[in-house]
Amino acid sequence: MAEFHKADVEKLIDGVLPWPAVQDMMKSAKDTDRFDKYIEILQERVPWDEQILLPLTPSLFIIARHGARVVKCRCGHEFGDYRVNWKLSALIHVRDDEESLSKVYKGREMPDPTWVQVREYICPGCGAQLEVEAVPRGCPPDFDFLPDLDTFYREWLGRPLPDTAQFKDLTPDLVAEWRA
Amino acid sequence: MAEPTLLEQLRSNEKAFEETGNLFGLQSLPRKEKDPGTYEAVWHILSNVCNLAWEVGCKVSSSPIAVEGGDALWALHLPTGEAICVSRGITAHPGLLAAMIRNFIELGYEEYPGFNQGDIFENNDPHYGGIHSPDFDMAMPIFYEDKLVAWASCVSHVSDSGSVTPGSVGFLNPDCFSDGICISMEKVGENDAFYPWYEKRVRSRTRTPDFVMGDARGRLAGCVALRERVHAVIDKYGLDFFVDATKEYVEDSRRYAVSRVRTQCVPGRIRKSQFKDLAMKGQHVILNKQDVDCLFNLPMEVEIDADAGVRFSLRGASGTVPFGENISPTALKSGLLNGYSHIIGFDMFNSGPEASWEVETAPAGSWANPFEVDYTASSGVAWAPAVMWMSNLYEVFGRLFQMRGFVEEMAAGAATTMTAEFAGVTQLGYYLAGLTLEQASNGSPARGFTDGENSAWCIYTPNADFGNAEVTELYYPIMYLGRNIEPDSGGYGRFRGGLGHTAVWMVYGTPSGIEYQCGCAGMRSKIVSNHGMYGAYPTWPDAPSYAHDTNVQELIEAQKPLIHERGPATKPTIETNIEAADLQANPSAPFLTRELLQNYDIIVHPISGAQAMGDPLERDPESVVEDLNKGWTSPRVASEIHGVQTTMNGEYVVDSVATKQRRSEIREERKARAVPFKEWWDAERQKVAAKENMADAVCAMWRSSMQLSPEYGAELRSFWDLPDDFEF
Ligand SMILES: [Zn+2]
Numbered sequence: 001m002a003e004f005h006k007a008d009v010e011k012l013i014d015g016v017l018p019w020p021a022v023q024d025m026m027k028s029a030k031d032t033d034r035f036d037k038y039i040e041i042l043q044e045r046v047p048w049d050e051q052i053l054l055p056l057t058p059s060l061f062i063i064a065r066h067g068a069r070v071v072k073c074r075c076g077h078e079f080g081d082y083r084v085n086w087k088l089s090a091l092i093h094v095r096d097d098e099e100s101l102s103k104v105y106k107g108r109e110m111p112d113p114t115w116v117q118v119r120e121y122i123c124p125g126c127g128a129q130l131e132v133e134a135v136p137r138g139c140p141p142d143f144d145f146l147p148d149l150d151t152f153y154r155e156w157l158g159r160p161l162p163d164t165a166q167f168k169d170l171t172p173d174l175v176a177e178w179r180a
Numbered sequence: 181m182a183e184p185t186l187l188e189q190l191r192s193n194e195k196a197f198e199e200t201g202n203l204f205g206l207q208s209l210p211r212k213e214k215d216p217g218t219y220e221a222v223w224h225i226l227s228n229v230c231n232l233a234w235e236v237g238c239k240v241s242s243s244p245i246a247v248e249g250g251d252a253l254w255a256l257h258l259p260t261g262e263a264i265c266v267s268r269g270i271t272a273h274p275g276l277l278a279a280m281i282r283n284f285i286e287l288g289y290e291e292y293p294g295f296n297q298g299d300i301f302e303n304n305d306p307h308y309g310g311i312h313s314p315d316f317d318m319a320m321p322i323f324y325e326d327k328l329v330a331w332a333s334c335v336s337h338v339s340d341s342g343s344v345t346p347g348s349v350g351f352l353n354p355d356c357f358s359d360g361i362c363i364s365m366e367k368v369g370e371n372d373a374f375y376p377w378y379e380k381r382v383r384s385r386t387r388t389p390d391f392v393m394g395d396a397r398g399r400l401a402g403c404v405a406l407r408e409r410v411h412a413v414i415d416k417y418g419l420d421f422f423v424d425a426t427k428e429y430v431e432d433s434r435r436y437a438v439s440r441v442r443t444q445c446v447p448g449r450i451r452k453s454q455f456k457d458l459a460m461k462g463q464h465v466i467l468n469k470q471d472v473d474c475l476f477n478l479p480m481e482v483e484i485d486a487d488a489g490v491r492f493s494l495r496g497a498s499g500t501v502p503f504g505e506n507i508s509p510t511a512l513k514s515g516l517l518n519g520y521s522h523i524i525g526f527d528m529f530n531s532g533p534e535a536s537w538e539v540e541t542a543p544a545g546s547w548a549n550p551f552e553v554d555y556t557a558s559s560g561v562a563w564a565p566a567v568m569w570m571s572n573l574y575e576v577f578g579r580l581f582q583m584r585g586f587v588e589e590m591a592a593g594a595a596t597t598m599t600a601e602f603a604g605v606t607q608l609g610y611y612l613a614g615l616t617l618e619q620a621s622n623g624s625p626a627r628g629f630t631d632g633e634n635s636a637w638c639i640y641t642p643n644a645d646f647g648n649a650e651v652t653e654l655y656y657p658i659m660y661l662g663r664n665i666e667p668d669s670g671g672y673g674r675f676r677g678g679l680g681h682t683a684v685w686m687v688y689g690t691p692s693g694i695e696y697q698c699g700c701a702g703m704r705s706k707i708v709s710n711h712g713m714y715g716a717y718p719t720w721p722d723a724p725s726y727a728h729d730t731n732v733q734e735l736i737e738a739q740k741p742l743i744h745e746r747g748p749a750t751k752p753t754i755e756t757n758i759e760a761a762d763l764q765a766n767p768s769a770p771f772l773t774r775e776l777l778q779n780y781d782i783i784v785h786p787i788s789g790a791q792a793m794g795d796p797l798e799r800d801p802e803s804v805v806e807d808l809n810k811g812w813t814s815p816r817v818a819s820e821i822h823g824v825q826t827t828m829n830g831e832y833v834v835d836s837v838a839t840k841q842r843r844s845e846i847r848e849e850r851k852a853r854a855v856p857f858k859e860w861w862d863a864e865r866q867k868v869a870a871k872e873n874m875a876d877a878v879c880a881m882w883r884s885s886m887q888l889s890p891e892y893g894a895e896l897r898s899f900w901d902l903p904d905d906f907e908f
Contacts, residue, residue, distance in 0.1 A: 175899055
């Protein structure tokens, strides 16, 4: 079995690992401690100290703090409980007319704004474009991933987290607050 | 003791799986454990036997689709139908072929008409699990010393299915009666020969019977070759070994799929919305009911449980359409196995992974489960919505692999498959209807560490191949004026999708004109895909064009510039260089031309690139400049979307200081123009309630999705705070 060092994984993340080495990684049996190496690298790269429990995306992490599990951007901006779709706590810019769409899609490359809107989710902290959705009006934002964190740590990694949280989508609760 | 019937074996296999969680109750893999070398070797021999069948079959066939595009597949199955291994070719089919064999058993065919060496069985009927009429599925039992030990199977995509419009991409079919020739779970031959009436039916019910029969003989030849080689394998390794090992290969593959999910994914719930348009209002259609614009809702929800079990749901799928774009649940699952094999279970590609996941039955009356409600729905090109639904799978698992750090396995969303079909008398004087293989080479999805590959990928086959231009010119009365990488066609992100290409054809040599159908085998014209992974912009919609009754012959004689590429989106070359009585620079696709195209008419047919991932401001400026210098991106996209500022020194060079500054300005501009989500939600829900600026197709889609999946409807109403009885 090939062995992959942390430095290789760093290069992979940065897109600079040479192609033969990437191929080797693809073809070989996987390194069983990849998750730990990955978290270690990510932890070194963020300017804050809270423990990363799961990298949701390359920019957003679920972190642990005093029993709470919070979605946090690389830059440090926080989006709240990981069981609420973080998009509801982001900034949003929506392109739903020809003028705004034409900034991205010119001429005949432009989609029809009566059929689709392009939603850009922006981090209020660093201005990163975290996700883009292209959906017709009326589509609720996708809750891309609600992890079952306790099962993951307890049963898949074999090291339970010190506290537990119910595996439940809490987004409807926030929306209910807004409606009230 | 009498040998159990196949039906009894099926039932006892089901029981064993239920009791042990292992296929065939195999709690260990004794052949593998005892002699792993032979086990591996025989696997590769059997795989090569399937590939040999593919070589033989495609050569025997005469159709351009098989010969030039290799759009066919052969497989070896267990007696109860599960695929053991498969050839190269269209890997969307092993699941279908396995389900068909199982269905023959379930329908009691073992008793009557019985299974015998040399029998040929076929199906292409979606009502019995087929995908669509041009895909002929065949199976032949393999006997060894009077015992049925396996099946050989094949699928090939014929050039004309005899449907209401010529060719094989029947998106315009209004109902199943227009889907063309029907082989409904039939025994079509014995003693390695087709019944004479089989050929008679092909001759009376397809437009290109020589090619369709050529494909039939190709399927048969491949299956016979496969059977003979399997006999040789059994002669060498013994029947006991063959019977044991072939089962173990399937269980082994199931275990592999489960273990990949467990070691490389994360349990939880994933949601991915996806949509696809079919804008046909005002277009050339067959029946009045088709004068309508449609939007498909193609949602994918995936739940991964503690045991690494994967459950797919299509809750919210929209209703059937009066076009050939509805798919049976059996066929959809087969498509899913194809996608799964790309992403999860590709070590030994067979039926095993199907036992590692479940697909919740799609809402009855939806495009993904049409027949319970809409029995006459057409499946002319049932792949169309299915492949776009499957595209979600790449992004969904790409996201999961990222979370575990397996960046090398990540992928963004797929490209689309817009087809080109021609029908008419060729330059050689005979009638031909058929598909070019242009669409079988898209850009590949962006990966977690680099861009996708240009023109090297196809969602339904690992052997992407758009065929040789020169060979395509031999079959069809067209001449290639261009086949170029299309700049900026891979979305905009940190890593872009592989770029697509644009084919420019001139009609040439037809004595009578030809039909051109710009077909939908999975494309979009009005919308972009919902693949803005990690902040990328999705690729633009598919946008073909054509010119009829042109001045191209005069341009050639005067040696004036012609057209070899699409050109800029705001000023396409077809508008600047060509004059035509009927110039369709921006038609809504798909479409069938109203008139026959004549010699010197021009078609500009783009094949899409794949999807990008990551914030476009995070793209390495050097990669942007490399693309600029190759002509693969435009200065506008480089500067405005990627924020990369350049200077010229014979070629583009990065201005690092200006780029850094421009990028930080763009980030500030983003924050300035964006609003808190709740603020947008407050305004947006009023617009949703008023159906403001929503196309009829959008409202109709939401209406059917919410009716067919009441829970989905309730969630949508609740999110926008709409009344409980609100309908779009
Ligand atoms: Zn941030």
